[in-house]
Amino acid sequence: MDIAIIGAGRVGSTLGRGLAAAGHTIHYARREPGPVPDRLAHERATAGSTEEVVGRSEVVLLATPWAAAEAAVSGVDFAGRALLDATNPIGPGMVLTHGHTDSGAEQVQRWAPTAKVVKVFNTTGMENMANPRYPTGASMMLACGDDADALATAVRLATDLGFDAHPFGALASARLLEPFAMVWIRLAMIHGHGRGFAFGMLRR
Numbered sequence: 360m361d362i363a364i365i366g367a368g369r370v371g372s373t374l375g376r377g378l379a380a381a382g383h384t385i386h387y388a389r390r391e392p393g394p395v396p397d398r399l400a401h402e403r404a405t406a407g408s409t410e411e412v413v414g415r416s417e418v419v420l421l422a423t424p425w426a427a428a429e430a431a432v433s434g435v436d437f438a439g440r441a442l443l444d445a446t447n448p449i450g451p452g453m454v455l456t457h458g459h460t461d462s463g464a465e466q467v468q469r470w471a472p473t474a475k476v477v478k479v480f481n482t483t484g485m486e487n488m489a490n491p492r493y494p495t496g497a498s499m500m501l502a503c504g505d506d507a508d509a510l511a512t513a514v515r516l517a518t519d520l521g522f523d524a525h526p527f528g529a530l531a532s533a534r535l536l537e538p539f540a541m542v543w544i545r546l547a548m549i550h551g552h553g554r555g556f557a558f559g560m561l562r563r
C-alpha cells in the first residue's frame with residue numbers, strides 16, 4: 360500500500376520505517392522541496408509536497424504536533440482517502456484541549472472534510488510503534504472511525520506493525536482514546552514507569 364505521512368518526526372518516521380519493513384511504500388510530506396533527507400532514508404521511501412505525496416497514496420498518516428495539525432491538513436484535497444490521525448490534542452500544561460463532547464480527531468475531520476479520519480497510533484509511545492512485541496504478548500492498538508473501510512485499513516496497518524489491533528467504534532470514540540493516551544503519558548513521565556511498557560489486552 361502507498362502511504363503518505365504528514366509530519367515526519369519521531370512518530371511519522373518510526374511508523375514509516377515499520378510500515379516500509381512490512382512491505383508498504385512511504386511518501387513523506389516535506390515542507391521544503393528536495394529528495395528524501397538522510398534521516399528518513401529507508402527502503403521504499405519518497406518525498407514531496409503534501410499535495411504530491413497525498414496524490415501518490417491510498418492512505419495518509421497525520422503525525423504533526425497538535426499545534427501544526429490545522430495548517431497541515433486544511434485545504435488539502437484528500438479525495439476520500441483514509442486519514443489516520445496519530446496526534447494528541449495536547450496544549451499548554453500538558454492537558455487535552457478537547458474532551459468529553461469533542462475530540463481532536465473530530466476536529467481534524469472538520470479541518471479535512473474530504474478525508475475519512477481514523478484515530479489510531481495515539482495511545483502508545485513511539486518505542487512501542489518501533490517494536491510492539493513484548494515477551495507476554497503484543498501491545499494493544501485501538502482505532503476508531505466512521506468509515507468502515509478506512510477503519511479496517513487502520514487496523515490492518517497496525518497489525519502489519521505487530522500490534523494487537525482492534526476496531527473501537529465511531530470517530531467520536533476518540534473522546535476516550537485521547538484521554539487514554541494521557542494515561543500512558545502520565546505513567547511514563549510522571550509515575551516513573553518510563554517508556555518501555557505498553558497496554559495489552561489479557562484474555563481467558
Ligand SMILES: NC(=O)c1ccc[n+]([C@@H]2O[C@H](COP(=O)([O-])OP(=O)(O)OC[C@H]3O[C@@H](n4cnc5c(N)ncnc54)[C@H](OP(=O)(O)O)[C@@H]3O)[C@@H](O)[C@H]2O)c1
Nearest residue numbers: 366367368369370422423424425427431446447481484485
Ligand atoms: N512521541 C510519541 O511517542 C507520540 C506517541 C503518540 C502520539 N504522538 C503524537 O504524534 C504527534 C507527533 O509527535 P512527534 O513526537 O513525532 O513530534 P515531532 O518529533 O516533533 O515531529 C513532528 C513533525 O511534524 C512536522 N510538522 C510540523 N508542522 C508541520 C506542518 N505544518 N506540516 C507538515 N509537517 C509539519 C515537523 O516537521 P519538521 O521536521 O519540518 O520540523 C516534524 O517532522 C503529536 O501530535 C503527538 O502528540 C506522539
